[in-house]
Amino acid sequence: MKKIFTLLFVGSYWYVASAQKLEKLTVESIMRDPKWMGTQSTNVSWSEDSKKIYFTWNPQNKGRDAQYEITTQDIKPKLVSPEERRSLTPVIGAWNRKHTLKLIEKNGDIYILDAKTQKETQLTATVEREGNASFSADASKVFYVRGDNYYALTLNTGQTVQLSNFVRGGAATTLPTAAILGGGGRRGGGQGAGGRGAGAQQSGNEQDRWLRNQQMSLFDVLKERAQNDRQAGQNGGRRGGFGNGFGQQQGKHMAELPVAEDKTLAGVTVSPDGRYVTYRLIKQPELAKITIVPNYVTTSGYTEDIPNRTKVGAPQSTSESFVYDTKRDTMYSVNTKDIPGIKDLPDYVKDYPEQLAARTKANEDRRVTIQGPFWNEDGSNAVVIVNAQDYKDRWIMKLDAQTGKLSLIDRQHDNAWIAGPGISSFGSSVGWLDNTHFYFQSEASGYSHIYVADVANGTKAQLTRGKWEVSALHLSNDKKSFYFQANMDHPGVSDYYRQPVTGGTPVKLTSMRGGNEVELSPDEKWLAIRYSYTNKPYELYIQPNKPGAKPVQVTNSVTEEFKSYPWRAPEIFTFKNRDGADIYARVYTPANPAPSHPAVVFVHGAGYLQDVMYKWSTSYFHEYMFNNMLADNGYTVLEIDYTGSAGYGRDIRTGIYRHMGGKDLTDHIDAVKLLVDKYGVNPKNVGIYGGSYGGFMTLMAMFTAPDVFAAGAGLRSVTDWAHYNHGYTANILNEPYNDEKAYQVSSPINFAAGLKGKLLMCHGMVDQNVNFQDIVRLTQRLIELHKDNWSLAAYPVEDHGFVEPSSWVDEYKRIYALFNESLKN
Structure with missing residues (x-):
């Protein structure tokens, strides 16, 4: 009886917790694990036959997200079984023109699927991995890559012919066909604090084991991450070897295609008729020094170095492109x-x-x-x-x-x-x-x-024209229409359109005003739509692919607790900046302004990003809730899409060229004037905060416009662009040794002497995007300038994007305290 009572008690407690109201916003309540809000559906995709929609979801908000499915006839979400997940066919290669045969890769071998009978025939069976499979133009052959080289398998004879013969002069690596050359790239996954950085100590002596146990007992985050790593590792697998292949390789003489020791082979492709093999040879720079990110809170108890990235201006790779003509057995460069x-x-x-x-x-x-x-x-x-x-x-x-x-x-x-x-x-x-x-x-x-x-x-x-942008362009199956996303109605509204490839007026297919993220079914009869509004997180809808068709909601993800608070849909408007350009803004107005009539300006990050939208911000939902909390406590809060933001065309996009902290900052200063003139804000009580590029902007505001902003919180801020990465920075500021003036006027560290108001700086110590070194260097500069109106909060286990609720809570309690102390007195 006691056990039954316990279960009933736990069940009723869960019910009360899930149904509780959010009476008042606090930092602790809004910076919890985001699951308290409800888990939005993500990773939406269609089955090949267009009958099912798959998506990742967590309706119970417990544990890990799982895969769900619906059909076009039954939209009640059902959990995908482990057996069905394993049977889902990965798409490797392509369909033939008639869409009757499809190429599949399984365990590193190539199979061919008959769409009508669903029969699979194995084409290769080797220990080596085969991939990048495609049909020839007449569908009589299958091209695929094994090792470095392309092969052609003739389907009616089973004969395999090697199409290229790359010969290495030394150790080199092959990059995937889709590799982008020219230096730089995107880091796949961040190294966390759980001993996952390079050079993790694995010593087995007693002292090392003691240190590891101490770390695990002290820090909950290490225990949680270690558990997550173990669970993720259980999902891995290795492919086994197979016996003889489907066909016999034809022996023949062919030209050797040399790959020198200091070069990397990349982008190997074959023409649809099999005659031409094209490829690139990349020469990596000899001296490309990289930054090192020290990781202090580790499972080993030792500081571990994480190799990171180069800095802007570092030597970049160079490349040459070549063509090999199999018919003439000759190779030549692209001129x-x-x-x-x-x-x-x-x-x-x-x-x-x-x-x-x-x-x-x-x-x-x-x-x-x-x-x-x-x-x-x-x-x-x-x-x-x-x-x-x-x-x-x-x-x-x-x-x-x-x-x-x-x-x-x-x-x-x-x-x-x-x-x-x-x-x-x-x-x-x-x-x-x-x-x-x-x-x-x-x-x-x-x-x-x-x-x-x-x-x-x-x-x-x-084919399209107007003061709006096309994105996510997709050609229809019959090649008679384009499908695309566009912000035609308003820069902050995203809709889905269809237009003939011959031109004409685009037809809008979505009807819900806000953010529409659309996945078109393979047969082009249905739209799977992730839709959101400013104060409503994304939900999944399904709709026939017809203009004016009614979308039907599939998921209901937000919790009762989240819905119990009246989240604001901030007023969106435009104002003219000093150059006469329209700047889009949104404002959160307090029902009861504080006696000091304070205001806070939030600055979005990433530089080329958009914040003033009629859709839920997956990037800034924490900040959205915090801005609601500020408004509840008497602050007027403003966000703007400043010069350099996405969604507004080339002139706004490039308006920060050679001077970051120029027009983008004066837009914010002009916005503060609007707050004073229109919303009754006290010009002496204006604060500013933001992260990443928003943190950079905060520093520039505090250093170069100290009479406009009384307090600022710069989070994970770039302090000196000469120390950021090449791929982003060299676009906007060129290279430090070629355009020193651009870096001089754009880097906050050069203007630190201008600080007057109170400055809070927050930074993750394992930040592999904006390295912690950046904020350390600025700290030393402030010390040498004898400034004492600043503070630095360091977060030992956080990368660029914070993930631990404890870190979010600590950071935003400090920001809130800063504004209360500086702007309400």
Whole structure:
């Protein structure tokens, strides 16, 4: 009876806890594990037959998220069984043109699936891994990669022919086909505090074991992370070896394709007819010194070094692209010397007469990297995208595979830097409509829009136009329509559209105002929509692919506790900055302003990001709740999409070129004037806070506009751009040794003497994005300047994005105390 009573008590307690009301916002209540709010559905995908939608969800808000499914006929979510998860077919390679056969990779071997009978036939069975499978243009052959080389397997005979013969001159590695060349990249996963950094000590003596046990007993985060690591490790697996292959390899003589010791092979592709193998050789810089991030709170008890990244201006890799003609058994390079503007100097060198003279005299070709080739279906035409390593040009070029020569289709030049939705080298939206028409996105009009080029006669047409941006571009199955996301109605509203590839008026398919993230079903009959509004987190909906169709809600994720508080939908408006440009803003107004009429400005991070939107911010939900709490306590809170933010076209995107902390900061100063004039804020009681780029902006505000901002909290802040990474910084500020002036005016550490108000700095000590060294260097500068109105809070187990609720609570209690002490007196 006692056991029964206990179970009933626990059950009723859970019910009371889940139904409790959020009477008052506190730092402790809003910075808990986010599961208290409810867990949104993520990772939405369709089954190949378009009958099921899979998504990750956690409706009970307990333990780990799990995979759920619905059908188009039954939208009640059901947990996917372990057996079904294992049976889900991974997509490797592609369908044939008729969509009757599909290539699959299992355990490193290639299979072919008959769509009608669902019968699988194994094509390879080797110890080596085969991948990157695709059909030839006529579907008579299957191309695949084994090791470094491409092979062609003829389906009706089983004969396998080797298409390339790379011979290494020394130890080198092969990068995946999709690798982007030109130095830099994105770090996959952060090293945490649980002894996962490089060089973790595994000594087995008694002292080491004692230290490890002490660490585990002291720090809950280490125990939790160790448990998570063990659980993740149980999901791994290794492929076994197989016997003889499907066919016999044909012996033949073929040219050796040398890969030198100091070079890396990358981007190996084959033309649809199997005649041409294209590839790149990357030469890594000899002296690329990297930063080291010390990890202090480890399971071993020892400080462990995490190898990190290079700093901006470090030597970058260079590359050459080649074509191997299997028919002629000959190899030759892709010729970049005749690219229009290949010798052009960037505009900024005019500020450095000696550099301009030296570089003009040298008359060198600019370094470039090549994406592609992108082949049409029958292999008769190929296009490459050439990016200048100084970020000022992107050329779309037709490749004559028989000679390696390039001819111009489109050139986009920008005196600042090339980027924008669908344009970045990390995510270009390009492809073929047919064998002669190639589509791409460009900011030539000032906004990222769709263009189509006829590679046969060189003509181009702009298909979409207006002061809005296209993103997530997708070609329909029949190649007659484009599907895309766009912010046509408002920069802060995202909708899904369809438009004929011949042009015309886009048809809006979504109807809920806010944020619509759409996954189109493979048969293009249904839309799976993750929808949110400013004060409503994302939920999953399903809708027929028809304009005006009614979306039906699938998930109801938010908890009763979250719904019990009246979360604000802040007022969104525009104002003119000092240059006459429209700046979008949103304001949280207090029902009862504090007697001192204080205000706080929140600055979003990432530089190129958007915050003023009619959708839930997955990046800044903590800050959204904190801003509600500030408003509850008498503060007026403002957020703006300052110059440099996403969603507003090229001129806003590049407005910070060569001066971060310039127009982006004056936008905030202009916004404060608006707060004073329109909302009755006391100009002496304005604070500012933000993280990452927002932390950088906070420092620039406190140092260069000290009479505007009385207090600031800079979180994980960049303090000196010369110490940040290359891929982000060199776009905007060029390189420190080439454009020193840009770094001088953009780095807060150079202006620290201007500090007047109270400054709080918070930083994770294992930050592998903005290294902790950044804030340490600024700290030393403040000490030497004899400033005493600042403080630093260090978080030993946190990377750039905090994950521990205890850290969030500590950080925001400090921020709240700072504002109360500085702005309410």
